[in-house]
Amino acid sequence: MQEIIHMENLWFKYKTNWVLQDINLRICEKEFIAIVGQNGCGKTTLVKHFNGLLKPDRGSVTVYGVDTKDTSTAELAKVVGYVFQFPDSQIFARTIYEEVGFGPKNLKFSDREIDEVVHSSLSRVGLEKSLDTTPTALSTGERERLVIADVLAMNPRVIILDEPTTGQDHITCHNVMKIARDLVNLGKTVIVISHDMELICEWAERVIVMHEGRIVNNGRPKNVFSRFEMLRDIGLSPPQVSVLARSLKFEETPVTIDEMIDVLLRRLCLEHSEVC
Amino acid sequence: MSIVKYVDRKSIFHSLDPRTKIVLCTAIMVVSLIFNHPLFLASTFVFVVTLSFIAKIHTEFLSRIRLLVAVVILAFVLWTLTYRLSLFVPHKEVKVLLKLGPIIIDELSFLYGISMPFRVLVLIGTPLLLFMTTTFTDMTLALVKLRLPYTWAFTVSLSLRLVTSIFNEAHTIRDAQISRGLELEKGSLLQRIKNYIPVISPLVSKVMEMEDQLSISMETKAFGAYPKRTYYKNLKMIGVDIALIFSSICLFFILLWLRLNNVGIIA
């Protein structure tokens, strides 16, 4: 798979603290990545380097072959879309059309193109019926989907979602992750920052674990979340099913409900043939 | 906001009663206003800097004062060039030093040109010294003891906090909109103002929300439940404080007497 983001020996300082230390990271296209870690570990600082909001103090960040040090965020916005954590910190327009059309307008899309992308991105997030409503009339979950549409309308190749599920109900969480998965299937790269370990295990293909400015683990959810001691040391908890499997002394560590069911049924088959 | 931030050190100056510090700083500022000779004003400024050494905050103090370099140079240039045009200062016949077309710089203008920057430095540096060595709470307590209503001091501290929060929020919103391709610095002045609408609009809503939360929060802490309130921390004047206040006042009157006898002014 083609490598699209490359961070090499990245160090970043905020005032006198090194908030990011020696980050080396490669991201390829069509990846569905989750970044986890305690608040303050540097997750948001890290992703702000992807679209040039922050520039490295040491080392380099290359996005689609372009060094971010020499590029403006407005320029990088053409390929990297960043959905910020709180929808209300972004939504400003009086109509949804104007709101979703803001990004494409800044990127100098033609009127016809703007019309197309507004409709298609609203449709992608399931808000096509809301075109005539005002943003303030939307529910919290709908507002979250709206800001995703805002960014999708710019047609980026990489989409960053900064805690899209925090403060949202179960249904919205599921919707957001489904939208993310659909985007990956369409060929985009999605990077999600989240605290919801169970959700991440279900949807993400790769998990990057950060602690105190460093990447401490980077791999498939199954591998990352079976390392209980590492997780405990940095204050994260594995999914309940993993804890359950460990307490039942299983060799493998399932990280989703489906995996756990598989494991249990196989065990039962071995022990009690009547269940199979 | 961080310019006036408190710097924690264990120094004699820090441990003085805040009222003492307020009296001392007020005296210094008034002195800088009644004298205008460059030597006097320069010594006053040196005195303030010495205090910052005693308070062990000289590094931070000087680095913050350094931000005033532009202001100082401006003051020097402005005063030197415009002194002759001033209506309040007596014009006497003095030696002309420089003539640039219609602008005349004589000895007096030059002297004033040197003193005014020092006055500016003292007027800004002294409150800065005060804020850097006194926590906001201590200031509030001192003002309350000096009979200022608590609500006033509390309002000021709350406003400072709110301003910090607003700045932080504005920064986040700005980042979010820049990430959507917004180029704030592009275009004519009118265009640039229009560019800020996507930043101002969510900010205003956020501010109103913050204010709302804040007033509910204050009520949850029983603010205003009773007409009076008690204070956990106690301010106590000790020997050093009284001695210092006494000497400051004495010194002030001595200086005032000197001034009335035309010492320390540019003749």
Place this chain on the structure above:
Amino acid sequence: MQAIKAEGLSVKYYMSDDYILKNVNVSIREGEMALITGPSGCGKSTLIYCLAGIIPHHVTVEKYEGRVLLFERDISKERFSEIAKICGVVLQNPTSQIFGMTVLEDLAFGLENLCLSRSTMEKKLNEVLELVDLKKYVNTDPQDLSGGERQRLVIGSLLAMNPKILFFDEPTSNLDPRGAKEVLLALNRLRKLKKTIILVERKIQDIALSVDRIIALKDGSVVFDSSPRDFFSNMKLVETLGVSSPQIVRLSYLLREKGIDLKIPLTIEELRKQLVEILGEG
């Protein structure tokens, strides 16, 4: 005595077309810990604001029908400052409730407003620092604390005012997992102190296990009011509410569908015990 009672409570905001709360009746005993939950817009925050007296005292609404009784006294007839002495409210964003420049100052703020003597304040402050485990941060600037620590500070500052009832409006929603755990620990400690606790939460997986009661709202009406075990035994209801249930509960339901006989567990340990028997572990 019932600590808090809502009788026929119906509330409508100015800008809405419909009532946000419709004829709500809840009754909470002293010392109970109740969780109010439901989908977005169901009225849970409004309910808690009404129970805490913020509505009608601080927020005006177009229609306020029925009444809320705080230890048998009508809340709308009391002064809010009197209510604040009995009720503590922890809001979602801890920073908005912090007023001191150091932890100690902030904890003392409410006590100063209540005109307590210095010796009383000293005693309470020491107690509270211990309870919320912030002793080592006594002189720290709250801005330097983590989210969980800040939330604990807010809890401590309200606790120092000795309220009988504590309300929490989504206290863990802005916190990371560790912060959320710290708040849960603090809540359990509050329970041991026999405080009445009423909280609103959306992510209820962890908290649901510690509460006595779950009150679920949908479209402004109470649709469920009973124990957590009863709540999770009714999966259809849980799903329509859009509320997340603990992973092991969902797991158990799916295993049941596969023909494995299980009682719905509330803790990992409960499920483990059942599975050990079923798997015939030796």
